[in-house]
Each structure stands twice: as C-alpha cells, then as structure tokens.
Amino acid sequence: MVSMKQAEPVTAGASPVVELRDIHKSFGALEVLKGISFTAREGQVVSLIGSSGSGKSTLLRCINMLEVPDRGDVLIDGEAVALSGDGPARRIGDENQIRRIRSELGMVFQSFNLWAHMTVLGNVMEAPLVVQKRDRAEVEAEARAMLDKVGIGSKADAYPAQLSGGQQQRAAIARALCINPRVMLFDEPTSALDPELEVEVLRVIKLLADEGRTMILVTHDMDFARSVSDRVIFLHQGLIEEEGTPDEVFGATKSARLKQFLNAANHA
Amino acid sequence: MFEDLAFWVSYITNGKHLTWYASFQFTIYAALLGGALAVIFGLTGATLKNSRFAVLRLIGTIYSSIVRGVPDVLFFLFFPLAFEQAVEWFVATQVCTPESIAAQTSPWPPCREANWFLGTTEYLLLASVSLGLVYGAFATNVIHGAMRAVPAGQLEAARAYGMSASQVLWRVHIRQMWVYALPGLSNVWMLIVKATSLLSLLQIADIVLWADRLGAPNFLPTVGLVHDDWRWRYYLVLFLFYILVTWLSERAFEAIMRRAGRGILSEVPA
Numbered sequence: 192m193v194s195m196k197q198a199e200p201v202t203a204g205a206s207p208v209v210e211l212r213d214i215h216k217s218f219g220a221l222e223v224l225k226g227i228s229f230t231a232r233e234g235q236v237v238s239l240i241g242s243s244g245s246g247k248s249t250l251l252r253c254i255n256m257l258e259v260p261d262r263g264d265v266l267i268d269g270e271a272v273a274l275s276g277d278g279p280a281r282r283i284g285d286e287n288q289i290r291r292i293r294s295e296l297g298m299v300f301q302s303f304n305l306w307a308h309m310t311v312l313g314n315v316m317e318a319p320l321v322v323q324k325r326d327r328a329e330v331e332a333e334a335r336a337m338l339d340k341v342g343i344g345s346k347a348d349a350y351p352a353q354l355s356g357g358q359q360q361r362a363a364i365a366r367a368l369c370i371n372p373r374v375m376l377f378d379e380p381t382s383a384l385d386p387e388l389e390v391e392v393l394r395v396i397k398l399l400a401d402e403g404r405t406m407i408l409v410t411h412d413m414d415f416a417r418s419v420s421d422r423v424i425f426l427h428q429g430l431i432e433e434e435g436t437p438d439e440v441f442g443a444t445k446s447a448r449l450k451q452f453l454n455a456a457n458h459a
Numbered sequence: 460m461f462e463d464l465a466f467w468v469s470y471i472t473n474g475k476h477l478t479w480y481a482s483f484q485f486t487i488y489a490a491l492l493g494g495a496l497a498v499i500f501g502l503t504g505a506t507l508k509n510s511r512f513a514v515l516r517l518i519g520t521i522y523s524s525i526v527r528g529v530p531d532v533l534f535f536l537f538f539p540l541a542f543e544q545a546v547e548w549f550v551a552t553q554v555c556t557p558e559s560i561a562a563q564t565s566p567w568p569p570c571r572e573a574n575w576f577l578g579t580t581e582y583l584l585l586a587s588v589s590l591g592l593v594y595g596a597f598a599t600n601v602i603h604g605a606m607r608a609v610p611a612g613q614l615e616a617a618r619a620y621g622m623s624a625s626q627v628l629w630r631v632h633i634r635q636m637w638v639y640a641l642p643g644l645s646n647v648w649m650l651i652v653k654a655t656s657l658l659s660l661l662q663i664a665d666i667v668l669w670a671d672r673l674g675a676p677n678f679l680p681t682v683g684l685v686h687d688d689w690r691w692r693y694y695l696v697l698f699l700f701y702i703l704v705t706w707l708s709e710r711a712f713e714a715i716m717r718r719a720g721r722g723i724l725s726e727v728p729a
Contacts, residue, residue, distance in 0.1 A: 255619055286623070294621030304616035307723045308635050318620035321630065350722030370620065 205232040208268060208374050208405045214253055215262035216246075217279065223249045224260070225429035231374065231422075234403045238416040241426035242452060247409045248301075250426065251378050254407065255296045256289055267292050268373060294322045297367025301379040303359040305351035311338065311362045312347040315369045323370065330369070337365040341395050357388030364395055375399065377408040381415075413456045417441050425449045470684055479669035483700070485579070486655045486666050489587050490704075493651050496591025498644070501598025502633070508603045519599065526596035531654050534593050539577075539585035539661055547573050582661045594651050601643030606632060608639040637719040645712045652704055656697075670697055 209231040216224040223246045231237045239247040252258040254265060256272060259281050265272045272292060273284030283289050305314050315334040319325045338344045341361040351359050360380055367375055377396065381389040393415055400406060400419045410416050416423055423440040425433045433446040444450050507519025551573035559570035568574050609632055617627040658665035674690030
C-alpha cells in the first residue's frame with residue numbers, strides 16, 4: 192500500500208527532539224502508564240492512537256509536565272527535565288528549567304483553553320510577550336501572520352467566545368505557533384468539534400506537518416493519523432502495543448487488539 | 460416668602476450645618492478605604508485558603524469563619540481600643556521610667572509619656588482597618604469561591620506556555636476571577652457602606668452624630684434656631700444620602716462588571 196503522506200519520510204538519523212524513557216504514571220490505584228518509551232525526531236509527526244483510557248493523553252501531558260510521571264525520564268532536545276522525589280510525590284525539580292522548556296512546547300488542547308478575557312490577538316501574543324519577553328512590535332507582526340496562516344486573520348480583535356469551535360482551535364494553533372515551538376503537542380485537537388468544523392482544523396495541522404514541523408498528535412481520527420504521520424504508536428492499557436510507519440500499523444497490522452480497535456474505529 | 464427662603468438658606472448654611480456637611484467626607488473616606496482593604500484582605504485570605512501549605516490554609520479558614528461571625532459593632536469597639544492599648548503597652552515598655560510610672564495617677568497608660576492621643580484621622584484609619592478586617596472575611600469567601608469558578612483548562616494552558624505561578628495567578632486567575640466575584644463583592648461593599656454609620660462609636664463626629672445633635676430639641680437661641688425634636692428630618696437626609704450612594708455604587712459596579720466581563724459574559728458584544 193502506498194503512503195498517503197507526500198513529504199519524504201524522516202530518516203532515523205535526525206536528532207531526537209522529544210525522548211520518553213520508561214514513563215510510569217498512576218492516579219491513585221489506577222496505573223495509567225506502565226512503562227512507555229519513544230522518541231520523536233526532528234521533523235517527525237508521531238501520532239498516538241488507542242481507545243479512551245489507554246493513556247495517550249496522559250502520556251502527551253507528561254511531555255510538558257502537566258502530569259509529572261511517577262517514574263521515567265523526559266528529555267527535550269537531549270536535556271532531561273529535572274524532577275525530584277519518587278512515585279506519586281514526584282515533583283518538578285527546577286521551576287526555571289521547566290518554564291524555559293515549556294515555552295518551547297506548543298500545546299493545543301482538546302477544549303482549546305483560549306484565555307477568555309483576551310482577544311484572539313492577545314491570546315497569541317501573551318506567551319511571547321510575558322514568557323519569552325520579546326519585542327511587542329515584532330511579536331504583533333508575527334502573531335498577525337500566524338492568524339492569517341490559520342485563516343482567521345480577520346478575527347484578531349474578537350474574543351474567543353465570539354468564534355466557532357473550529358476558529359477557536361485554529362486560534363489556539365496560532366497561539367502555539369507564535370512561541371516558535373520545537374515541538375507541537377496536539378491533545379485530541381478535533382474531538383470537541385462538529386465534523387464540518389473538524390476539516391478546517393485538520394487542514395491547518397496537515398499544512399504544519401507538510402512544513403516539516405516536529406509534532407506529537409493524540410487523535411481518534413485514524414484516516415488523519417494515517418495521512419499525516421511518520422510514525423504511529425498504538426497504546427493499549429498503558430503500554431505500547433504496536434508501533435511503526437502508518438503503512439505498517441494500518442496496512443500490515445500485527446496485533447489482534449489493534450485490529451479490533453481499527454475495526455471498531457472504522458465502524459464508528 | 461423671600462425672607463423665609465433667606466432665613467432657611469442661612470439656617471442650613473450656619474456653622475454647625477457646614478460642619479455636618481463636611482463630616483460626610485469621613486463616611487466616604489472610611490467606606491472607600493475600608494472597601495479597598497476588604498478586597499486586599501479578601502485576596503490575601505483567599506490565597507491563604509488556596510495555599511499548598513496546610514498551616515496557611517488553616518489561617519485563611521480561621522480568619523474567614525471566625526471573623527464573619529463577630530458582630531461588626533463589637534469588632535468596631537474591640538479592635539481600635541485593643542490596638543491603641545497594645546501600642547501604648549509596647550511604647551510603655553520602651554519609654555516609662557520608674558519615676559514616671561510612680562507619677563502616673565490614672566490606671567492607664569502606665570506612664571504619661573506612653574499615652575497615645577488619637578485624633579479623628581487616627582480613628583478614621585482604625586475604623587477603616589476594622590471595616591477592612593471584618594468585611595475582608597466575607598470578601599475572602601466570595602473571592603475564594605470565584606477563584607474556583609475560573610475554568611481550570613485556561614490555568615493549565617497558562618502553565619503549559621511557561622508562565623510562572625505568579626503570572627498564572629495575576630494574568631489569568633485573578634483577572635478572570637472578578638467576573639464571578641463582583642456580584643458578591645457588591646454585596647460586601649453595600650454592607651461596608653451601611654457599617655460606616657457606626658463611625659460615631661469611635662468618637663468620630665460623623666454624619667449620624669451631627670444629625671442627632673442638630674435634630675435634637677433645643678431651647679437655647681445661641682445654638683441657632685430653637686426647635687422641637689426634628690431628628691427624623693435629619694435622619695431623612697441621611698436616608699437620602701445612603702440611597703444616593705447605593706445608586707452610584709450600582710452604576711459603578713455595572714461599569715466594572717462590563718469591563719471585567721469583556722469576552723467572558725455572553726451578553727457583552729464586541
């Protein structure tokens with residue numbers, strides 16, 4: 192089967208941008224992640240798929256420490272995120288380091304999470320101004336360019352509540368782009384959207400993938416994962432059940448659980 | 460008839476009435492300063508109640524639950540007196556000599572040098588702090604509840620983009636909290652405005668005290684017009700004043716709400 196992705200597959204030789212090593216995470220008695228390792232390299236698009244509760248969102252949130260893993264390490268550009276303590280008591284070890292690292296990870300949430308009291312432009316400019324402390328004029332020019340890129344340049348002065356879900360999510364993507372991220376992290380970016388609004392967001396994400404941005408994407412949309420990814424990881428009950436190129440994972444599925452999952456997804 | 464008018468104009472502009480009018484400023488100062496302090500104490504209390512540390516949470520909880528239950532009149536009497544005597548006691552430990560203590564005839568303060576004379580300004584400050592402390596306990600609860608109403612996802616997004624804890628707190632959390640807190644805070648503000656009628660308890664010659672004096676029946680031509688018990692007329696003026704303040708407050712809160720709710724309240728168009 193021919194890959195639907197147009198760009199050249201990223202070679203395994205590119206430098207690792209995000210590296211997870213043996214990540215464990217429990218919430219109370221519930222063990223959500225049971226030892227997961229993977230690497231996203233420069234320019235790669237990695238999709239995390241799996242049924243609800245398989246731990247894919249939690250795994251994504253461990254990358255920028257919105258959830259602190261109980262065990263295991265996260266490395267961004269080869270730099271290990273400092274953590275202190277053990278198990279459930281494990282905490283961020285160095286506030287300055289995590290803030291610096293987070294300011295290079297562009298997170299896009301399922302429920303957009305735009306700051307309601309700021310205009311769209313304000314949302315996009317906020318982190319570059321107050322976290323990265325960049326020049327206002329330069330940031331504004333870049334923010335407007337990003338909004339044009341995602342197709343909502345005319346909505347710069349509107350408030351998030353005045354936009355459709357698809358427009359809000361595109362504003363959230365512009366917000367992530369404007370920090371010049373090393374990696375874009377997408378946490379089910381279209382799950383809260385109606386199908387007709389989903390398309391406009393997927394088009395933007397595809398555009399970014401084709402630009403060669405490094406992205407990690409948690410998604411329910413198998414067709415999209417297949418068309419956009421360099422690498423697909425199927426999580427099942429907190430472990431990696433199967434991983435590989437889209438052709439391998441979707442075209443030559445090995446695991447019975449993944450077959451079952453893909454069947455269910457196709458009939459959804 | 461014109462002479463009558465001239466008489467009444469001169470009556471209501473005589474020295475004692477002018478002093479009464481001037482005393483409205485004490486009420487306004489106390490309300491504004493007390494209100495500002497209540498918000499500051501409320502923010503502090505709410506932050507304590509949200510603290511990661513159990514001790515601070517306990518302090519915040521004790522403050523909001525105990526102080527809310529104390530009658531404001533009682534606290535008004537207690538706090539300034541206790542504060543004054545505490546200062547005098549402390550000063551006494553520094554300045555009193557055995558001779559000066561022996562020379563002191565009244566039971567308090569320990570020596571004359573330690574006496575702290577409180578004028579209207581000092582009492583006004585103490586009154587404002589009392590108002591701030593009492594109503595700050597209510598504001599603590601209002602703000603604490605409002606903080607919890609701010610969508611958690613937006614705070615998480617702020618953290619995910621590298622904001623520090625204090626940036627998240629001030630730029631997103633507190634900024635959005637006002638919309639949820641303002642209805643409750645406007646109640647607290649109206650209670651503070653009403654409580655300013657207690658200023659005379661602290662020996663401040665305020666609007667209530669003057670209304671009382673001017674309206675009391677008097678039979679001495681030297682104090683102005685000889686009249687019967689006219690207090691209800693003077694109290695009526697106070698009623699009107701407080702109604703005016705209420706009306707102004709409501710307009711002000713509406714304006715603040717429009718500003719704070721921009722983008723958050725759906726009824727506000729762009």
